[in-house]
Amino acid sequence: MSPIDVVLDAPGRWSEPVRATLGSLPRSFAVVPDAPADGRPWVAALDGGSGWAVRALEIAARGPACVVLLHPELQDPASLAGLLRVGRAPFVVQTHWSGSPGAAALASVGGDGRTLPAGLRVLDSRLVVPVGSHLGATFAGQLALLRACVGPVAHVRGVSWGAWGYCARVVLADGTAATASAVISDAEAPSARLLAVGAAAVLEASAPWWTSAAPAVVTRLDARGATTAPEVYESAARATWRRVRDLVAGEQPGDDLAGWIDDQAAAFAVASTRGSVTS
Amino acid sequence: MTSSSTTATRPLGVGFLGAGPATQTIHLPTLARLGGLFRVVSVMDVDLGLAQEVARPASAKAVATQDELLADPEVDCVVVCSPNSLHSAQVIAASERGVKAILCEKPFATSAAEGRAAVAAVTSSGVPLVVGAMHVFDPAWEGVRERWWPELGDIHTVRSTVILPPNAASENAASEPVPGRPPMAPPAGVPDPTRLRNSILSLAIHDLPLIRALAGPDAAVTVRSAALVAPFGYVVDAQVGGRSVLLMASFSAGARPSWTVEAYGPASALTLAFTPSYVHAGSAVATLTSRGLVRTLPADPVNGYEAEWRAIADIVAGRRPAPDPNDLLADLTFAIEIADQAARFLESEPAMTTEVAR
Numbered sequence: 001m002s003p004i005d006v007v008l009d010a011p012g013r014w015s016e017p018v019r020a021t022l023g024s025l026p027r028s029f030a031v032v033p034d035a036p037a038d039g040r041p042w043v044a045a046l047d048g049g050s051g052w053a054v055r056a057l058e059i060a061a062r063g064p065a066c067v068v069l070l071h072p073e074l075q076d077p078a079s080l081a082g083l084l085r086v087g088r089a090p091f092v093v094q095t096h097w098s099g100s101p102g103a104a105a106l107a108s109v110g111g112d113g114r115t116l117p118a119g120l121r122v123l124d125s126r127l128v129v130p131v132g133s134h135l136g137a138t139f140a141g142q143l144a145l146l147r148a149c150v151g152p153v154a155h156v157r158g159v160s161w162g163a164w165g166y167c168a169r170v171v172l173a174d175g176t177a178a179t180a181s182a183v184i185s186d187a188e189a190p191s192a193r194l195l196a197v198g199a200a201a202v203l204e205a206s207a208p209w210w211t212s213a214a215p216a217v218v219t220r221l222d223a224r225g226a227t228t229a230p231e232v233y234e235s236a237a238r239a240t241w242r243r244v245r246d247l248v249a250g251e252q253p254g255d256d257l258a259g260w261i262d263d264q265a266a267a268f269a270v271a272s273t274r275g276s277v278t279s
Numbered sequence: 280m281t282s283s284s285t286t287a288t289r290p291l292g293v294g295f296l297g298a299g300p301a302t303q304t305i306h307l308p309t310l311a312r313l314g315g316l317f318r319v320v321s322v323m324d325v326d327l328g329l330a331q332e333v334a335r336p337a338s339a340k341a342v343a344t345q346d347e348l349l350a351d352p353e354v355d356c357v358v359v360c361s362p363n364s365l366h367s368a369q370v371i372a373a374s375e376r377g378v379k380a381i382l383c384e385k386p387f388a389t390s391a392a393e394g395r396a397a398v399a400a401v402t403s404s405g406v407p408l409v410v411g412a413m414h415v416f417d418p419a420w421e422g423v424r425e426r427w428w429p430e431l432g433d434i435h436t437v438r439s440t441v442i443l444p445p446n447a448a449s450e451n452a453a454s455e456p457v458p459g460r461p462p463m464a465p466p467a468g469v470p471d472p473t474r475l476r477n478s479i480l481s482l483a484i485h486d487l488p489l490i491r492a493l494a495g496p497d498a499a500v501t502v503r504s505a506a507l508v509a510p511f512g513y514v515v516d517a518q519v520g521g522r523s524v525l526l527m528a529s530f531s532a533g534a535r536p537s538w539t540v541e542a543y544g545p546a547s548a549l550t551l552a553f554t555p556s557y558v559h560a561g562s563a564v565a566t567l568t569s570r571g572l573v574r575t576l577p578a579d580p581v582n583g584y585e586a587e588w589r590a591i592a593d594i595v596a597g598r599r600p601a602p603d604p605n606d607l608l609a610d611l612t613f614a615i616e617i618a619d620q621a622a623r624f625l626e627s628e629p630a631m632t633t634e635v636a637r
Contacts (some may be wrong), residue, residue, distance in 0.1 A: 121530075157504075160503045160518065165435075167503075167516045167523060183523075186549050197508075197529040197534065198531060200533045201531065202531050220533075228516075261357070
C-alpha cells in the first residue's frame with residue numbers, strides 16, 4: 001500500500017510536530033503540497049488556530065478522506081453548527097491527551113468488562129500543563145480525554161478558575177460525578193492522571209504529554225493485587241495518526257467532531273464567563 | 280534524629296484517657312519502640328473491662344474515671360484519646376493537674392470556643408500541649424521546612440489525596456486490637472453534612488497544618504465545593520488566600536495505600552508521599568522539583584508517630600520548645616473553618632453526596 005498523502009492546511013505552528021510524527025509512520029503517510037489529482041484518498045491536516053471552523057468547511061468541500069483537526073482553539077459553538085450539517089469527511093481531533101494509547105488500555109485491566117471499578121466513590125482527572133497554557137482549551141482537551149477514557153461529560157456543575165489552573169465538578173452522561181482539574185506549572189513534565197476509587201478496586205492511570213512516546217501507565221488494584229496494562233511506547237500523536245490510517249483504510253469507523261463540539265462548547269461556556277476564551 | 284534517644288533520665292509515666300483504637304493501635308505500639316523514654320502507667324476508659332484488657336500487656340493500671348488517672352502521681356504525660364467531644368475539657372483538666380506534657384489526638388477541640396478555652400488553660404499553666412497530627416512531626420516535613428522552604432517559591436496549588444484500605448486492615452497490621460469495636464461507618468441517621476465535617480476533622484486534619492503553612496498561615500478560607508464520599512471521605516475544593524486547595528480522601532478494599540500532599544508553583548513542585556496510618560513504615564519521601572532539578576529527601580526510619588513522641592520527650596527535657604499554643608489554635612480554627620464551610624456547602628447542595636453503588 002502506498003502512503004496516504006497528507007496536505008497541511010497552512011505551514012504554521014503544527015507543521016513541525018506533524019512532520020515529526022509522520023516521520024515515524026513513513027509507509028503510512030507522506031506530506032505533500034497539494035491534494036492528489038488522481039482521486040486517491042488524501043488527508044487534510046487542519047491547524048486548529050483562530051478561525052479554524054471557516055477553513056474546515058472550505059477544506060471539507062475539497063473532498064479529503066479525513067480531516068485531522070490539530071489542537072483546536074475554542075470557538076463560539078454557534079460558529080460550529082454548520083460543520084455538523086454538511087456532508088463531509090470524518091474528522092479526527094488531535095488534542096494533548098485524548099489520543100493516548102492509555103485511554104484504550106483502561107478497559108483492558110477491568111477484568112469485568114467495565115472501565116471503572118464497581119461501587120465508584122471517587123473519579124478524579126488531573127492535568128499538569130505548562131505555564132502559558134490556555135485554560136479554556138486545556139479544559140476542552142480534558143473533557144475530550146474523559147470522553148475517550150470513561151465517557152462524555154454531560155454537564156459542568158461548577159468550576160474554580162484562576163491563574164493557577166482550574167478545578168471543575170463535572171457529571172458524566174451516566175450520572176457519575178467527577179472532578180477535573182489542571183495545575184499550571186513548569187516544575188514537572190506535563191501529565192494527565194486519572195484516579196477511580198471503587199468499593200473494592202482502584203484504577204490509576206497516568207499519561208505523558210502528547211508528543212512523548214513514554215508509555216501511559218494503567219494499573220488496577222484489588223484484593224488480588226495489581227494488574228498493569230501493557231505499556232505501549234507510542235505518543236498520543238502517533239496513535240492518533242495510526243487511527244487516521246485505519247479510518248481511511250475503512251478498517252475503523254469514527255468521527256470525533258460532534259463529540260469535540262460538545263466538549264468545547266462546555267469549555268467555551270465556562271471560559272467565556274471568565275475572560276479566557278481567546279489566547 | 281533528636282537527642283532524646285540518648286537521654287538517661289527515668290522514663291516518663293504515660294496515662295491514657297480513652298482505650299480505643301488510637302490508644303491500642305497507634306500509641307501503645309509506638310511507645311513500645313521507645314521504652315527508654317516512656318513507661319505506660321495507667322489506662323482509663325469508661326469501659327473498665329476494655330481499659331483492663333488494654334492496660335494488661337503494658338503492665339499498667341486500669342481505671343474507669345479521668346479523676347483517678349489524673350490523681351495518679353506516676354502519670355507525667357496525659358494522652359487524650361477519647362471521643363473528640365471530650366478533648367478540650369480533658370486538656371483543660373490535665374493542664375490544671377500540672378502534668379509535664381499533654382498529647383491530645385486531633386482535633387484538640389471541636390469548636391473555636393472550646394479551642395480557645397483549652398489554649399488559655401495550657402498557656403496559664405505552662406503545660407506543653409502536643410496535638411497528634413503526625414504529619415506535622417514527620418521527619419520529611421520537618422526536612423522540607425528546614426532545607427527547602429525558601430525554594431518553594433510562590434505556591435499556587437496544594438492538594439492532599441488520601442486513598443487507603445479500610446482502617447481495620449491497617450489497625451490489624453499495627454497491633455492486635457481488642458475485638459468488638461464499632462465499624463468504621465458512622466451510625467445510621469447521622470446527617471451527611473455532619474459526616475462530611477467529621478471526615479474532615481478526622482482525616483484531612485492530618486494535613487491541614489501543612490496546607491496552612493504552604494498556603495499562608497493567615498490566609499482566609501473559602502470552600503468552593505464539597506462532597507461527601509461514602510462511607511467516609513470527602514472531596515473539597517477550597518481557596519486559601521488566593522491559593523487553590525483540593526482535599527480528597529476515599530477508602531477502598533482494593534487500595535494501595537497512598538497519602539500525598541502536593542504543592543505547585545509556576546516553577547517548583549513539592550510532593551510528600553506519606554506512609555499509611557498506624558504502621559511504622561518510616562517517614563514520608565519528600566521530592567522537590569525546581570529549576571529543572573529533582574531532589575529527594577529519602578525516607579527516615581522514624582515516622583510521624585514516633586517523632587511526635589520523641590518531641591514530647593525533648594520538650595519535657597527542655598531540649599526543644601513546646602508548640603506555640605496560639606499556632607495550634609490557628610491550625611484548629613483553620614480546620615474547623617474548612618469543615619464548617621464544607622458542611623454548609625453540602626447542606627445547600629445535598630446532591631454532592633456520592634453514595635456507594637452496590
